[in-house]
Each structure stands twice: as C-alpha cells, then as structure tokens.
Amino acid sequence: MRHTIQVTVNGQTHRVEVEPRLLLVELIRDVLGLTGTHVGCDTSQCGACTVHVNGEAVKSCTMFAVQADGCEITTVEGLATDEQLHPLQEGFWQEHGLQCGFCTPGIIMAAADLLKRNPDPSEEEIRRALEGNFCRCTGYHNIVRAIRYAAARMRGEAVVPRGEAAPTGAS
Amino acid sequence: MEARAYIGAPIRRVEDRRFVTGRGRYTDDIVLPGMLYAWIVRSPHAHARIRAIRTEKARQHPGVVAVFTGKDMLDDGVGSLPTGWQIGPDMKEPPHYALAVDKVRYVGDGVAVVIAETKAAARDAAELVEVDYEELPAVVDAAEALKEGAPLVHDEAPGNLCYVWELGDREATDRALATAHHVTKLEFVNQRLIPNAIEPRSAIGHYDPGRDELTLYTSSQNPHLIRLLLSAFVLKIPEHKVRVISPDVGGGFGSKIFHYPEEVICAWSSRKLGRPVKWTAVRSESFVSDAHGRDHITTAEMGFDRDGRIVGLRVRTIANLGAYLSTFAPGVPTWLYGTLLAGQYKTPHIHVEVKGVFTNTTPVDAYRGAGRPEATYVVERLVDLAAHEMGLDPAELRRRNFIQPDEFPYQTPVVLQYDSGNYEGALNKALEMADYWKLREEQKRAREQGRLIGIGLSCYIEACGLAPSKVAGAIGVRAGLYESAAIRVLPTGKVQVFTGTHSHGQGHETTFAQIVAHELGIPLEDVEVIHGDTAEIPFGMGTYGSRSLATGGSAIYRALEKVKAKARKIAAHKLEVAEEDLEFRNGQFIVKGTDRAISFGDIALTAYVPHDYPEGLEPGLEENAFYDPANFTFPFGAHLSVVEVDPETGRVKLLRYVAVDDVGRIINPMIVEGQIHGGVAQGVGQALLEGAIYDRSSGQLLTGSLLDYALPRADDLPSFEVGHQETPCPHNPLGAKGAGEAGTIAATACVVNAVVDALYHLGVRDIRMPLTPERVWRAMRGLPTDGHAS
Ligand code: FES
Ligand code: FES
Numbered sequence: 006m007r008h009t010i011q012v013t014v015n016g017q018t019h020r021v022e023v024e025p026r027l028l029l030v031e032l033i034r035d036v037l038g039l040t041g042t043h044v045g046c047d048t049s050q051c052g053a054c055t056v057h058v059n060g061e062a063v064k065s066c067t068m069f070a071v072q073a074d075g076c077e078i079t080t081v082e083g084l085a086t087d088e089q090l091h092p093l094q095e096g097f098w099q100e101h102g103l104q105c106g107f108c109t110p111g112i113i114m115a116a117a118d119l120l121k122r123n124p125d126p127s128e129e130e131i132r133r134a135l136e137g138n139f140c141r142c143t144g145y146h147n148i149v150r151a152i153r154y155a156a157a158r159m160r161g162e163a164v165v166p167r168g169e170a171a172p173t174g175a176s
Numbered sequence: 177m178e179a180r181a182y183i184g185a186p187i188r189r190v191e192d193r194r195f196v197t198g199r200g201r202y203t204d205d206i207v208l209p210g211m212l213y214a215w216i217v218r219s220p221h222a223h224a225r226i227r228a229i230r231t232e233k234a235r236q237h238p239g240v241v242a243v244f245t246g247k248d249m250l251d252d253g254v255g256s257l258p259t260g261w262q263i264g265p266d267m268k269e270p271p272h273y274a275l276a277v278d279k280v281r282y283v284g285d286g287v288a289v290v291i292a293e294t295k296a297a298a299r300d301a302a303e304l305v306e307v308d309y310e311e312l313p314a315v316v317d318a319a320e321a322l323k324e325g326a327p328l329v330h331d332e333a334p335g336n337l338c339y340v341w342e343l344g345d346r347e348a349t350d351r352a353l354a355t356a357h358h359v360t361k362l363e364f365v366n367q368r369l370i371p372n373a374i375e376p377r378s379a380i381g382h383y384d385p386g387r388d389e390l391t392l393y394t395s396s397q398n399p400h401l402i403r404l405l406l407s408a409f410v411l412k413i414p415e416h417k418v419r420v421i422s423p424d425v426g427g428g429f430g431s432k433i434f435h436y437p438e439e440v441i442c443a444w445s446s447r448k449l450g451r452p453v454k455w456t457a458v459r460s461e462s463f464v465s466d467a468h469g470r471d472h473i474t475t476a477e478m479g480f481d482r483d484g485r486i487v488g489l490r491v492r493t494i495a496n497l498g499a500y501l502s503t504f505a506p507g508v509p510t511w512l513y514g515t516l517l518a519g520q521y522k523t524p525h526i527h528v529e530v531k532g533v534f535t536n537t538t539p540v541d542a543y544r545g546a547g548r549p550e551a552t553y554v555v556e557r558l559v560d561l562a563a564h565e566m567g568l569d570p571a572e573l574r575r576r577n578f579i580q581p582d583e584f585p586y587q588t589p590v591v592l593q594y595d596s597g598n599y600e601g602a603l604n605k606a607l608e609m610a611d612y613w614k615l616r617e618e619q620k621r622a623r624e625q626g627r628l629i630g631i632g633l634s635c636y637i638e639a640c641g642l643a644p645s646k647v648a649g650a651i652g653v654r655a656g657l658y659e660s661a662a663i664r665v666l667p668t669g670k671v672q673v674f675t676g677t678h679s680h681g682q683g684h685e686t687t688f689a690q691i692v693a694h695e696l697g698i699p700l701e702d703v704e705v706i707h708g709d710t711a712e713i714p715f716g717m718g719t720y721g722s723r724s725l726a727t728g729g730s731a732i733y734r735a736l737e738k739v740k741a742k743a744r745k746i747a748a749h750k751l752e753v754a755e756e757d758l759e760f761r762n763g764q765f766i767v768k769g770t771d772r773a774i775s776f777g778d779i780a781l782t783a784y785v786p787h788d789y790p791e792g793l794e795p796g797l798e799e800n801a802f803y804d805p806a807n808f809t810f811p812f813g814a815h816l817s818v819v820e821v822d823p824e825t826g827r828v829k830l831l832r833y834v835a836v837d838d839v840g841r842i843i844n845p846m847i848v849e850g851q852i853h854g855g856v857a858q859g860v861g862q863a864l865l866e867g868a869i870y871d872r873s874s875g876q877l878l879t880g881s882l883l884d885y886a887l888p889r890a891d892d893l894p895s896f897e898v899g900h901q902e903t904p905c906p907h908n909p910l911g912a913k914g915a916g917e918a919g920t921i922a923a924t925a926c927v928v929n930a931v932v933d934a935l936y937h938l939g940v941r942d943i944r945m946p947l948t949p950e951r952v953w954r955a956m957r958g959l960p961t962d963g964h965a966s
Contacts, residue, residue, distance in 0.1 A: 024296070035295075040205035041198015043426070045374045046459035050882035053374060081198035094196040098188055101846045104681030104854060106195030107202065107375040107426025128895065135890035139882070141374050141427050142681045144857030144919075145890040147850060168188025168846055 010074035014039065015083025023070045029063075030054045032070035033080060041081040041110045045139065052138030055111035056080045062118035064137065081110035084117070092158040093117055093151070099166035102151030104142035112138045116152045124160055126152070182694040186846035190700070191685040200424040203378035203395045204456040211380070212241055214442060214455040215298035217288040217305045218464065219280035222314035222536040222875020223327060226278060226287060226307060234290055234304040239297030242449060243305065244441075245288045246275030254444055257435055257500075258409045260401075261507035262652040263341050263532065268333035270534075272500035274410070274437035274444075280309070281329055281499035282536050283876055284464025289441050291453055314536040314875035318496035319473050321535045329499060329534040338497055338532040339506065343514040343590050349527035352488030356479025360562035366550050367945050368471035368496065368868040369861075370879070371543050372887055373680075375426020376457040377466060379439045381446030391419045392443050397428040397678050398718020401655070403710045405435040405503070406443060418443075422708040425680035429858065430542040431466045432680065433720045434503035438465070463880045468868060469543020471496035472509060472550055478558040484568055484576050488525040489517060491554055497532050498539035505541045506532060511651045512547025512642075518588035519555035520599040520635050520812060521577040526589045536875045542720060544858055544920040545638070552636040556925035557942070560633065564936050569616075570633050570929070571607060575600060578635075592639055594810050595906050598838070602901050603635055606814040606836040609899050615818060623937070628821040629831075630934025634926035637812045640914035641723035643805035658804035659723070660715045661731035663692070663739050665797035667784035669777030671696065673705045676716015677728035681854075682916060683847045684724060688732055690843050691910070695736045696776055697763030714800055722914030725843065726809045726905065733909045734801035742797060743779045749790040750774050750782060809905045809913035813837035815856070815922040819930040826953025828864055828931055830894055835922065838901040840913030848915045849898050855919020856896055861888040862920075863927035867946045886946070 007022045014037060021036055033042050033056065042065060045053035054065045057079040084091040093113045096102065103109040112135065119126060119134040126134065131152050132145065140148060150167070157164045194200050231243040256271035275286045288305050292298035313327040320326055321336040329336050353359055380393040390413065396402050399420040407415040425432060438455050446453045457465060473494040479487045495509030514528040545552075559577070563570040578599040579586050586594040607613075615631055622629045642648055645656035662674040673692055679685060689703040706712055717727070740760060747765035748755040751774055758765045766773040782789065783797040818832040835852050842848050865886035869878045879885040904911030924945070931947050932940055935956055943955045951961040 026296070034205075038207070039198070040202075041200070043202070043375070044204075045376065045426075046882045048459065048881045048883045051374060051459070081196075085197055090196065097196050098192045101189065101850050103192060103195055104683070104850060105373070105375065105425065105427040106192070106200050106681070107373075109195050110198045113196065129891075132890040132893075139372075139374055139887050139889065141372055141429070141858070141887065142854045143850060144853035144855075144888075144896065145893055146853040146896050148890070149895065166188070167186060169185055170188060 008071050010071055012073050012076055012078055014078045015080060025069065025071055027070040028066055029068040029070050029073050030065035033065060039080050039082050043107055043110060045107065050139065052115055053108055053111040055114040055138065057114060057118065062115050081113060084113065092155040096151040096155035096158065099168045100147050100151040100154050101168060102143065102147045108138060108140040112140065112148060116155065120156055120159060125156055182690040182700060183843050185844065187686055187690055187700065187844055189683050189686040190689060191683065202375055202424045202426055203380060203393050206380060206393055206423065208380065208382055208452040211452040211454055212291050212293060212449065213295040213298045214445065214453050215290045215302045216286045216438065216441065216455065217290065217302050217307065219276065219283060219285040219287055221280060221309055221311055222283050222316065223312040224280050224309035225312060226276060226280060227310055228308040229288055230306040231288065234301040237297065237301035237304055239293040240290060240301045241293065242291045242445065243288060244445060246273050246277040249273065249275055249444060250277055253412060254440065255410045255412060257437065257440065258405060259501035259506060260503045260654045262654060263339045263506040263510050267339040267506060269501060270330035270332040274440040282538050284538060285499065286437055289445065291445055291449065316535050316537050316870040316872060316875050318471065318494045318533040318535055321533050322494065322531065329536060333534050336534045338534055341510045341530045342528065344527035345525055345589065346527045349488045349490050349525040352525040353477055353479040353490055356487050357482045358480045358562065358566055359477050360558050360565055361477045362557055362561065362942055363475045364942060365944060366470045366472040366474060366553055368540065369469040369543055369866050370463055370868050370885055371429045371431035371466055371469060373427035373429055373431055376459055376462045377432065377436065377438065378456040379442040380452055380454040381442035382452040383446040383450060385450050389417050389419065390443055390447060391421060392439060393421045393423060394439050395425045395432055396422045397425065397432045397680060397720055398716065399678065399708055399710050400676060400716040401718055402435050402439060406439060410440050411444060419711045422678055428680045429544040430469065430546055430720060433718065434467055434541055460881045463885065464538055464877055467502045467539050467541035468498065469540060470550060471540050474554060476554045476558055478562060480562060480566065484566060484573050486521050486523045486577050489523050491517060491528040493530045495530055495532050496535050496537065496540055498535060498537045500539050502539040502541035505539060507653065508542050508547045513551050515590045515592050516548050516551035516637065516639060517555060517590055519552065520579060520637050522579055524589065537870055544855065545917045546721065548638045548917065549859065549921045549924055552634065552921050553925045556634045556636065557928065560929040561932070561941060571603060571612065574603060574633065574635055592808065595807055596903050597810060597812055598901065598903055599635060599812060602812060602836045602838055603814040605899055605901060606816045606834050609836065609897055610816045610832065610834045626823065628823055628934040630819045630821065630930040632817045632926045632928065632930025632933055634815045634922045634929060636922040637810055638917060638921050639808040639810055640721055641726040641805055641809050642721055643727065643808060645804050655717065656804070657717055658802050659717055659727035659731045660800065660802045661728065661735045662714050662800045663732070663735040663798065665739060665780045667781050669698065669702065669780040671698070671703045673703060673732060674713045675705060675707045675728050675732060676713055677724040678708050678719045682719065682724060683844065687725065687843045687847060688729060691729055691732055692736060697761070698776060722916040725910065725912040726908055726914050727803060727805055729910050729912055730805065730908045731801050731803035734803050735799045738799035738801060739797060743776065745790050745793055746779045746782050747774050750788065806907040809840065811837065811839045811913040811915065811918050813918060813922060815926040817926045817930045819927065819934060821931060821934045821952060823956065826949040826956060828947055828952060830860060830927065832897065833894060834897045835919065836899040836901060837915065837918050838903050839915040839918060840905045841902060841911035842900065843912065851915040852898050852919045853896050855917060856923045857888050857893055859920040859923025860893060860927055862924045863945055863947060865892065865946050
C-alpha cells in the first residue's frame with residue numbers, strides 16, 4: 006500500500022507516493038536526491054540526519070515520510086540563501102568546525118535550532134545541546150567555537166575569524 | 177609585490193564550502209543508472225559450520241535479481257583476501273573469503289548476498305535466505321584461545337596461534353630486571369575498540385561490459401592499494417581494467433584502510449550482473465564488520481636503579497587478531513608496537529614477546545595510532561606508577577630518563593633510530609601551560625576538603641610514515657611505503673596536483689595546495705588538489721599512519737622542484753640569460769640584479785605554445801615524483817590532564833587537557849590543532865568510555881550499536897589547550913612529521929594516569945579501561961574492577 010504525501014522541502018513542494026515504512030531521511034536522500042542529509046546510524050543516536058520539520062530540529066531517521074505529510078522541511082541545502090552562507094555555515098568554515106564533514110550538516114541543523122531558542126549560549130549549553138550529535142573527527146572543540154561564532158554574527162556582533170580566507174593570492 | 181607566505185598560515189579549508197552546504201559527495205550519495213542494491217546475510221553465530229544455504233525463496237522475492245553465496249564466488253575463481261604483512265616465516269595465514277564457505281568464524285561473518293532493485297527488497301529477501309548452521313563452541317578472549325582444548329578457529333592454526341614475535345635482548349633484559357633496585361609491574365588489558373567513523377562504509381561496483389572495465393567506488397583511505405589487491409589477488413583481473421575511486425570519505429581512523437569483503441562482493445557481482453551494485457553498511461553492521469582496534473592482554477615490568485633511571489623493560493602481550501587476518505593486522509601489535517617501547521627514555525634493555533591469536537571475533541587491525549597508543553600506554557603507565565611507588569614526582573622521574581637533545585640520532589634497543597627530539601622541552605612547556613606546581617598545590621588542598629583531583633602526564637613518541645621501503649620489506653610489509661605526486665601546470669598557469677594520499681578529513685586539498693602555492697608564488701585558488709581516483713593519479717599508498725604530509729607532501733615538493741627546474745630553462749631562454757643568472761621569487765624568474773622578469777604564468781603558456789622555446793626541450797609542464805623517505809618521522813609531545821573523581825559515584829570528570837606536540841614543521845596550524853583535538857578525543861574515549869564487549873559463551877558482540885558503545889559526546893569533553901613545539905624532521909624536504917595520531921597515542925595513558933593519581937593514596941594502582949564510574953567506584957573500595965567479559 007502506498008500513500009501520496011505532500012511535503013515542502015527547502016521551499017519546493019513535492020507530491021510523492023511512498024511506502025508507509027519509508028523514513029523521512031530516505032525520502033530526502035533517495036527520493037528527492039538531497040544527499041546533504043546523512044545517515045550515520047540505525048539507533049537514532051548520531052544526529053547526522055538532522056533536518057528542520059516545521060522549524061524544529063528533528064532526526065529524520067526517527068520519522069516516517071508519511072508523518073511529514075503537509076510539513077515544511079528544511080535541509081542543509083536550504084540553509085544558504087542565494088550563495089550567502091548561513092552564519093553557522095560560515096562559522097564552521099572559519100573556525101575549522103569540521104574535518105570529514107559527514108556529521109556537519111546534522112550538527113549545523115541542530116545548532117540552528119539551538120540558536121533560535123538561545124541566541125547567546127555558553128560553552129556548556131552548546132555542549133549539552135549537541136548531546137544528540139556525534140562527531141568522531143573534531144573532538145567538538147572547534148564545533149563549539151563555530152557555534153559561538155555564528156551566535157555572535159547572528160546577534161550582529163563583530164567576530165574575528167580564526168581561519169584566513171583562502172582566495173587571496175599575492176597581496 | 178610579495179607573494180603570500182602560505183606555509184604556516186591558518187588558511188581556512190578550501191574543501192569546506194561543499195561540506196557546509198551539503199554538497200559533499202560520499203559513496204552512498206552516488207546513484208548510477210540501473211543500480212542494484214546489495215544486502216549481506218551475516219552469521220548470527222560466532223562459530224558454526226555451514227551445512228547448507230537455501231536461497232530459492234529469497235530469489236523469488238519481488239525485485240530480487242540474484243542471491244550469491246561464498247561457494248558461488250569460490251567456484252568462479254574468486255580468491256581469498258590477502259594480508260599485506262608477514263610476521264616471520266611461520267605465520268599462519270588461513271584463507272579469508274569475502275563470503276564464508278565452510279564455516280562462519282565470527283558474528284557478522286558474511287554468508288550470502290542478496291541483490292535487488294531496491295534496498296528494501298534486498299533487505300526483505302535477506303530474511304528469506306535459510307542457512308543451516310551447526311553451531312560450534314566459540315572463543316572470544318585471546319588468552320582463553322591459547323589454552324589447551326580451546327575451540328579451534330582455523331584448522332591451519334593449531335592452538336589458535338598465528339605467530340610468536342620477539343624483539344630485543346631477552347637475557348640482558350631479564351638480568352637487568354633481576355638486579356634492578358625497583359621493579360614496577362602491571363598486568364592489564366588494552367581493550368578492544370570499534371573505530372566508528374561517522375560515515376558507514378559503502379561500496380559500488382560498476383562493470384562496463386563494453387569496455388570490459390570495472391569501477392569500484394569505495395569509502396577507502398587508499399584506493400590504489402585496493403585496486404592492486406582486488407585485481408591481482410582476489411578477482412584476478414588485469415589491474416589496468418580496474419579503476420578505484422574513493423570520493424569524499426567520512427572519516428576513517430584506520431578502519432577504512434583495509435580491503436574489505438564488501439568491496440569484492442560489489443565488484444564481482446557487478447561483473448556477473450552487468451549492472452552497478454551498491455552496498456552501504458547500517459551502523460550495527462559497521463559494528464561487526466569494520467575492523468576493530470587494540471585488544472591486547474599485557475604483562476609489563478619496568479626496572480629502575482637507585483636514582484630512578486630505567487634499567488630494563490620486559491613486555492609480554494597476547495594480541496587478539498580476530499577471526500581472520502585483516503590487511504595490515506599482523507604488523508600492528510608487532511612492529512608498530514614493540515619498536516615504540518623505548519618511548520622517550522634511555523632504556524638500555526628491552527625485550528618484548530607478542531603472541532598473535534585467532535579468536536571468534538571481528539578481525540582487528542590498525543585503529544588510530546595502531547600499536548603506538550598501546551606501546552605508549554605500556555611505557556607511560558609504568559613510568560607514572562613507578563614514580564608513585566618510588567615517591568617521586570612523575571615529571572621528575574621522566575626528566576631523569578629523557579633522551580637529551582644532543583643525543584640524536586639515538587639508537588634504541590628496539591630497532592628504531594630516532595632522528596631528532598627535545599622531549600624535556602615539550603614537557604616543560606606543558607607543565608608551564610598547565611601551571612603544574614600550582615596544580616599540585618590545588619590538588620593537595622582539594623584532597624584536604626575530600627575532593628579527589630588527579631593530574632596525569634603522558635610523554636609519547638610515535639613513528640610515522642613507515643619507511644623507507646627497504647625497511648618496510650625487511651620487516652615483512654608486502655608493499656613499498658613511498659608516495660607519489662604529479663604536478664600538472666596548465667597553459668594558463670593554473671596547477672593541478674595529483675596525490676596518492678587520500679583525504680578523509682585531514683584537509684589535504686588545502687594543505688597540499690598551500691605548499692604548491694607557496695613554492696610557486698601563485699595564488700592558492702590557482703591550485704587544485706586531486707586525490708582518490710586511480711584513473712587520475714599515477715600511483716599511491718594512501719593515507720594512514722600520519723604519513724600524508726611527510727611522504728605525500730614531500731613527493732609534491734620533489735615534483736615541484738622538477739617543475740621549477742624546467743621552468744627555469746624556459747625562463748632563461750625567454751630572457752636570454754644563463755639559468756644561473758635567474759632567481760625565482762614571488763612567482764617570477766628574475767634576472768639577478770635587474771628588474772627583468774618573466775612570470776610563472778607566462779612560462780606555463782610558453783611551455784604549451786612553444787614557438788620561441790629552448791632547443792631540445794620537450795613542450796609541456798608536468799612532472800611526477802615518487803618519494804621514498806629516508807626514515808620514519810618521530811613526532812613527540814607531552815600531554816597533561818586534570819580530572820576530578822566523584823568519591824560517591826566514581827564518575828570521572830575531565831577538567832583540563834593540555835597538549836604540547838612537536839609534529840615538525842607546520843603547514844597549517846589550524847588543521848594541525850584540529851587533528852590534535854580529534855585525536856585526543858578518541859584517546860580520552862578509550863580511557864573513559866569505549867570498549868567492545870563480547871559475551872564469552874555465545875560470542876555475541878554486546879556493544880553492537882551506538883546505544884551500547886559509548887562514543888565521546890560534546891559534553892564528555894572539555895575544550896583543549898594546545899601548544900606546539902617545532903623541531904623539524906631533518907630528513908624530508910618539508911621538515912614535517914605527522915599529526916594525525918599524536919593525540920590518540922598520548923591521551924589514553926594521560927587520562928588513566930590522572931585518575932590513578934587522584935586515587936593512589938586510597939591504594940589504587942590501576943583500573944581497567946574504560947574507567948567507568950562503576951569500575952572507579954569499585955577500585956576506590958578495593959574491589960576487583962575486571963567486570964564481566966572483556
Ligand atoms: S541517522 Fe538519524 S540519528 Fe543517526
Ligand atoms: S567532521 Fe567527521 S564526524 Fe564530524
């Protein structure tokens with residue numbers, strides 16, 4: 006038995022027929038081809054699959070596609086607007102908040118949710134908020150910095166990036 | 177106009193734009209037309225004979241295209257997965273087939289593969305494959321496996337013994353320990369770890385019958401090695417008809433070095449079916465099918481003279497190799513372990529004996545550090561404990577034994593010749609950063625208030641970039657360990673760099689571009705680094721053992737020298753001067769003492785439009801280099817951690833972590849720091865949280881998912897305090913040594929030392945890892961901490 010659902014993903018509305026057991030993450034990756042959302046586990050622990058459903062961070066492996074019928078979904082691909090990176094994307098880049106990049110989309114989406122609720126989180130609050138996300142590469146040190154960078158930017162404060170921009174040659 | 181000094185600058189990574197926007201391309205992201213999906217039927221038993229496999233029902237399931245068993249592959253001539261490291265002439269090397277043929281030997285051993293039009297169909301049909309098993313008794317613990325009458329994993333390996341390996345002078349060490357003033361002895365388990373790169377392994381076999389060409393996409397750290405093993409040993413098809421692509425790879429930490437059964441299964445079945453076949457692990461499958469790490473049972477004794485100088489070290493280790501020999505498995509607990517047992521100290525006599533043992537568990541191979549964290553754990557735990565036993569400050573005891581800066585090159589009694597170092601310098605810096613003596617006072621005060629604070633040190637050495645190839649051969653590595661690079665300058669002066677190393681988080685696309693842009697005096701954005709495709713890159717040995725910059729970077733440097741030499745010829749011709757009259761500065765060849773110059777871009781154009789060109793010189797500007805290092809590199813450092821133990825619950829809180837590392841010349845400090853952070857996190861993970869547990873009677877992996885296996889989370893760790901010391905490697909052109917494993921190598925012993933330091937006055941000498949609250953609580957009360965199982 007298949008169900009027809011309608012979802013709006015990154016502003017684009019899709020009507021799709023899905024099996025009831027199809028997970029939201031499978032809909033996003035396999036049906037809609039948005040592979041920025043990753044799958045890192047089968048026990049809802051890693052957070053690599055985090056997206057926003059109606060504005061709230063959700064692990065998309067914990068939800069069936071049919072449950073998302075009528076929902077607004079944002080994935081990491083929908084975060085930047087016209088080539089303008091989201092402050093979190095910029096923060097992760099500037100502060101070297103990623104290495105292999107596999108956990109990154111999920112962590113960015115989780116962090117976006119945190120910053121909506123708490124625009125100036127302390128290090129401890131950030132670490133607690135990331136409880137549902139694993140990163141095996143960075144030891145979280147620079148992830149914390151990246152999120153603080155983004156928070157400052159979003160509050161309109163000046164920030165001094167750690168990383169030097171690559172695209173400047175001879176000066 | 178000064179060209180920018182890229183070497184040494186914290187350039188933000190060029191690869192990150194794609195990752196932060198969700199446009200990375202990992203193997204599982206790739207969808208090919210007509211692609212099929214594989215699901216592997218795995219053994220639920222640790223040890224069983226396969227009586228029969230019935231696949232009819234699965235075959236009839238809608239969407240199923242084929243079901244294959246190990247016998248199908250064997251009948252088709254598919255060979256065993258070879259191991260790449262031979263330990264002694266008598267090493268037992270039983271066959272390892274991609275799918276088990278006669279027996280299954282661990283929980284997760286593959287027995288059949290179902291290939292279907294959709295993932296769901298393959299998975300559903302896998303349930304319909306009926307395997308008739310005759311269960312056999314299993315053994316999961318290496319010490320148990322050596323006992324008389326233990327279940328036999330392979331008929332080829334009596335007593336489950338793969339090899340016995342020794343290094344050093346047994347008699348001299350025994351004598352030294354017999355006459356020592358003080359001997360510190362520890363018996364411990366360096367527990368089995370499960371690497372858990374966050375991207376699960378994935379492979380796609382894609383056979384093109386028209387061109388008789390096989391492409392394998394795989395989440396691998398070393399595509400060329402996979403091509404060699406797959407073509408020459410396993411599928412026995414011509415190497416030039418196989419292309420291996422490792423696209424973006426989501427972390428490896430060693431676990432993606434090896435040639436895995438699933439790569440063979442996807443490649444072979446794609447040839448059979450003429451359609452692409454994809455397999456991607458689900459995490460609980462990764463737990464049983466990714467090579468594990470560590471798993472040593474060790475007895476170690478370190479002897480000291482009256483002044484606290486080390487007189488000898490004796491080490492006996494039983495290493496669990498798992499059910500089959502993975503690609504580099506035999507070398508990890510031997511050459512990568514025994515040779516590091518001198519640590520940073522003048523230890524006149526060392527003897528180590530290692531027994532490599534088969535058990536009914538997932539194969540064990542290199543995991544971040546690979547042998548070196550285990551060696552560091554032996555040495556640093558013993559030194560630290562000895563200091564406590566002898567009533568000396570742990571920093572002071574180390575100081576008395578350090579190899580001094582003027583003693584290099586230093587020949588250890590276990591083969592290695594250290595080329596350089598300043599161990600006391602690194603320790604002093606770490607102590608300073610932490611304000612060590614103040615910490616000690618605070619510790620005292622805290623104790624008076626009933627708080628348990630501990631300070632741990634770990635002074636480590638590692639040997640990276642196993643080399644030269646001659647040495648690799650002498651110690652049984654069935655490969656050379658050089659690296660290749662190609663530099664292709666395009667007519668517009670843009671540069672493509674091809675490296676045989678592979679980046680899966682290390683940032684080569686940035687670091688290597690920095691080297692090239694720096695050396696050629698061109699903007700960084702004019703350089704593109706290409707890796708991970710055997711069709712594009714001349715050859716490569718891949719990325720592991722912290723080798724990429726020291727070997728791969730040096731190969732790039734050598735290729736650059738050739739490019740510059742040819743460019744100089746062209747410049748001399750164009751400027752009508754002798755080559756010696758030119759200097760290369762800021763991306764220009766300048767006639768010395770004049771302002772006459774030609775830019776690198778103009779030379780590139782001339783090389784491809786050679787109208788006015790040196791007589792006899794070939795057009796084009798592209799050079800290859802193979803770099804075989806003269807020696808290992810020897811990064812080292814001193815780490816310090818501060819912990820607080822809750823006396824009520826035994827919970828350990830890591831309060832501070834200070835790391836001072838000397839990884840040689842640094843190209844990008846931001847990337848190096850990131851490597852240290854991540855390495856430390858994994859080392860702390862082993863000390864406090866992680867450990868694979870097998871049920872001793874059933875052989876089931878009890879820690880088989882992220883629910884049961886504790887990976888460090890953000891709130892398990894503090895921010896790290898990272899410092900550097902820079903002693904350049906004297907024998908490679910970059911002076912680089914390697915940074916990828918340093919943190920892991922140091923951190924485990926560092927944190928355990930801190931916890932024991934907090935509790936030593938309560939009579940605690942050692943606690944079994946991971947230091948869970950329960951074990952710490954028990955240790956404080958004098959109860960055994962072995963817990964159940966491993
Ligand atoms: S894939 Fe959803 S939490 Fe891991
Ligand atoms: S960057 Fe690799 S898992 Fe986080």
